[in-house]
Amino acid sequence: xxxLTSNMLAESEIELKRQISRLDEAxxxxxxxxxxxxxxxxxxxxxxxxxxxxxxPLLLLLTIASCGGDWMKAVPxxxxxxxxxxxxxxxxxxxxxxxxxxxxxxVWVNWGAPLAINVGDALFAxxxxxxxxxxxxxxxxxxxxxxTALQRTCLDLTRGQYLDMSFENREDVKVDDYWAMVTGKxxxxxxxxxxxxxxxxxxxxxxxxxxxxxxxxxxxxxQIQDDILGIWGDENxxxxxxxxxxxxxxxxxxxxxxxxxxxxxxxxWKNEQITIANVxxxxxxxxxxxxxxxxxxAAKQMTDLAINSLREADPQGEAGDSLMxxxxxxxxxxx
Amino acid sequence: xxxLTSNMLAESEIELKRQISRLDEAxxxxxxxxxxxxxxxxxxxxxxxxxxxxxxPLLLLLTIASCGGDWMKAVPxxxxxxxxxxxxxxxxxxxxxxxxxxxxxxVWVNWGAPLAINVGDALFAxxxxxxxxxxxxxxxxxxxxxxTALQRTCLDLTRGQYLDMSFENREDVKVDDYWAMVTGKxxxxxxxxxxxxxxxxxxxxxxxxxxxxxxxxxxxxxQIQDDILGIWGDENxxxxxxxxxxxxxxxxxxxxxxxxxxxxxxxxWKNEQITIANVxxxxxxxxxxxxxxxxxxAAKQMTDLAINSLREADPQGEAGDSLMxxxxxxxxxxx
Numbered sequence: 091x092x093x094l095t096s097n098m099l100a101e102s103e104i105e106l107k108r109q110i111s112r113l114d115e116a117x118x119x120x121x122x123x124x125x126x127x128x129x130x131x132x133x134x135x136x137x138x139x140x141x142x143x144x145x146x147p148l149l150l151l152l153t154i155a156s157c158g159g160d161w162m163k164a165v166p167x168x169x170x171x172x173x174x175x176x177x178x179x180x181x182x183x184x185x186x187x188x189x190x191x192x193x194x195x196x197v198w199v200n201w202g203a204p205l206a207i208n209v210g211d212a213l214f215a216x217x218x219x220x221x222x223x224x225x226x227x228x229x230x231x232x233x234x235x236x237x238t239a240l241q242r243t244c245l246d247l248t249r250g251q252y253l254d255m256s257f258e259n260r261e262d263v264k265v266d267d268y269w270a271m272v273t274g275k276x277x278x279x280x281x282x283x284x285x286x287x288x289x290x291x292x293x294x295x296x297x298x299x300x301x302x303x304x305x306x307x308x309x310x311x312x313q314i315q316d317d318i319l320g321i322w323g324d325e326n327x328x329x330x331x332x333x334x335x336x337x338x339x340x341x342x343x344x345x346x347x348x349x350x351x352x353x354x355x356x357x358x359w360k361n362e363q364i365t366i367a368n369v370x371x372x373x374x375x376x377x378x379x380x381x382x383x384x385x386x387x388a389a390k391q392m393t394d395l396a397i398n399s400l401r402e403a404d405p406q407g408e409a410g411d412s413l414m415x416x417x418x419x420x421x422x423x424x425x
Numbered sequence: 426x427x428x429l430t431s432n433m434l435a436e437s438e439i440e441l442k443r444q445i446s447r448l449d450e451a452x453x454x455x456x457x458x459x460x461x462x463x464x465x466x467x468x469x470x471x472x473x474x475x476x477x478x479x480x481x482p483l484l485l486l487l488t489i490a491s492c493g494g495d496w497m498k499a500v501p502x503x504x505x506x507x508x509x510x511x512x513x514x515x516x517x518x519x520x521x522x523x524x525x526x527x528x529x530x531x532v533w534v535n536w537g538a539p540l541a542i543n544v545g546d547a548l549f550a551x552x553x554x555x556x557x558x559x560x561x562x563x564x565x566x567x568x569x570x571x572x573t574a575l576q577r578t579c580l581d582l583t584r585g586q587y588l589d590m591s592f593e594n595r596e597d598v599k600v601d602d603y604w605a606m607v608t609g610k611x612x613x614x615x616x617x618x619x620x621x622x623x624x625x626x627x628x629x630x631x632x633x634x635x636x637x638x639x640x641x642x643x644x645x646x647x648q649i650q651d652d653i654l655g656i657w658g659d660e661n662x663x664x665x666x667x668x669x670x671x672x673x674x675x676x677x678x679x680x681x682x683x684x685x686x687x688x689x690x691x692x693x694w695k696n697e698q699i700t701i702a703n704v705x706x707x708x709x710x711x712x713x714x715x716x717x718x719x720x721x722x723a724a725k726q727m728t729d730l731a732i733n734s735l736r737e738a739d740p741q742g743e744a745g746d747s748l749m750x751x752x753x754x755x756x757x758x759x760x
Contacts, residue, residue, distance in 0.1 A: 245547060
């Protein structure tokens with residue numbers, strides 16, 4: 091990590107804490123603690139592993155700096171995108187009944203679903219307040235333009251989440267449905283993180299569009315990689331038990347491709363329970379039916395599109411180099 | 426209802442539908458249906474009873490008109506405050522395990538808690554987008570000022586909700602805690618509805634403050650009345666079974682006052698189950714220990730403060746008259 095990215099991450103963290111300190115009154119102290127725990131700052135296992143990678147703030151700040159803007163002024167926006175990400179994680183964990191997040195018990199496991207819903211809502215409200223704080227350093231028109239981009243993404247997140255949940259009970263999910271779902275659930279926030287950076291960096295419209303597009307394809311590439319790792323991945327890389335996505339019957343890209351072949355995998359998916367005992371064999375059958383190759387090609391295609399968009403955006407200076415490096419790192423994590 | 430308020434309500438409804446139509450794509454149609462159902466537009470029992478009274482949009486629009494502003498331009502803000510109200514209701518109903526809302530099954534009862542959480546999140550995002558739409562008709566600075574007021578309220582809502590939930594497991598809740606809770610849960614949104622109307626109506630700072638204060642005390646007075654009706658009210662007025670708040674062990678103002686007396690009511694509350702069989706008797710005991718008088722006096726005091734603030738704001742014209750009338754109607758519903 092360069093000094094620049096370290097500084098950006100450190101400033102984002104300070105700003106996140108400043109935003110959450112809005113809940114500092116004595117009577118909401120235990121409530122604030124729930125947010126601090128989720129952010130990875132307090133409780134058992136607090137620290138680097140528990141905070142997550144803060145990719146979205148980093149993308150936003152590297153983008154504004156790559157456009158020649160003053161990234162320090164955009165730190166509240168960086169906090170805002172990270173708060174939205176975490177709001178969606180807290181609600182996701184309730185919706186998916188997930189017991190662990192970043193290696194620790196989820197908020198709802200610790201405090202129950204009703205309070206966890208409220209924690210997510212507070213993170214959402216704090217994100218919006220962070221965006222409004224930009225008005226201290228940017229012209230109001232720019233703040234509104236950036237906020238509108240973020241709010242569109244928030245609606246996209248709920249669309250993606252709806253599709254994801256609806257997939258569970260549908261037998262007819264197609265590969266096209268998958269793209270709509272991951273566009274909302276994963277790509278939209280990465281995309282708007284870059285777009286907001288470009289807006290605040292005074293980039294012209296084609297450059298804004300190139301950054302937006304970069305974030306979008308980065309998100310899609312990233313998600314497909316995650317899908318691949320979830321079935322054929324290495325537990326040491328992912329921190330999740332290998333092939334857990336098959337056991338959880340997650341309709342990820344490789345599974346949807348496998349089902350579309352109407353072959354042996356589709357037969358097994360329909361009629362058998364997938365357990366720790368047969369999951370490796372089933373993952374092998376899925377790969378034989380060319381799902382692995384398909385997903386791998388799709389990831390490569392999205393990666394190329396992301397890198398082309400980034401080149402088109404033509405990021406400048408040290409931040410530009412860091413943005414290229416970060417992209418390489420994110421997209422080659424299984425290499 | 427005057428022609429003016431009818432027009433305002435009609436325009437708010439059109440705008441609410443326009444905002445929710447952002448979910449009009451084919452693959453999110455069933456999701457949009459959940460929002461439409463909650464708003465009272467579709468499903469069994471749809472209609473006037475199911476939409477609720479839309480008090481917040483009306484307060485906002487009457488306020489801007491009372492300041493001499495063009496209320497038609499502020500309709501997206503009116504939709505925004507109603508969307509926030511409904512976002513909080515959808516999440517509240519999950520958190521409180523409520524089976525009915527406005528006489529119909531709640532969203533989570535119909536579609537399950539995971540999807541209902543997502544419905545609330547979408548209403549929140551749509552509210553934020555509505556606020557951003559104001560930029561088509563108002564200077565950006567005003568939009569940011571109004572949005573900031575609304576987002577502060579959203580954080581207040583989560584504070585109030587946290588306090589409300591924490592009361593359930595606390596034996597030491599004081600009357601002061603009650604004020605903090607209802608300020609967040611009820612008064613803040615009524616208060617910001619008026620404040621936003623005044624901001625968009627170009628009112629000067631003291632007038633903005635008078636309208637904000639009016640909404641705040643209106644909210645407190647309204648909530649205390651609700652508490653009184655929840656214990657000693659008439660089912661025909663409230664639509665809820667009389668005294669249900671005691672059975673549900675809700676720590677409303679009369680209960681907290683009763684507990685502070687450490688008399689017979691406090692004894693019963695601690696040691697007995699309150700059921701349909703003994704609730705009338707217990708409500709009588711609570712009244713004898715002067716809780717009814719205390720709550721009634723508090724409601725009167727808050728009503729007076731609300732009306733004084735409104736007079737200070739000096740609302741003008743037909744809208745001003747309607748605002749006075751609406752206030753009278755809201756604050757005398759048990760008379």
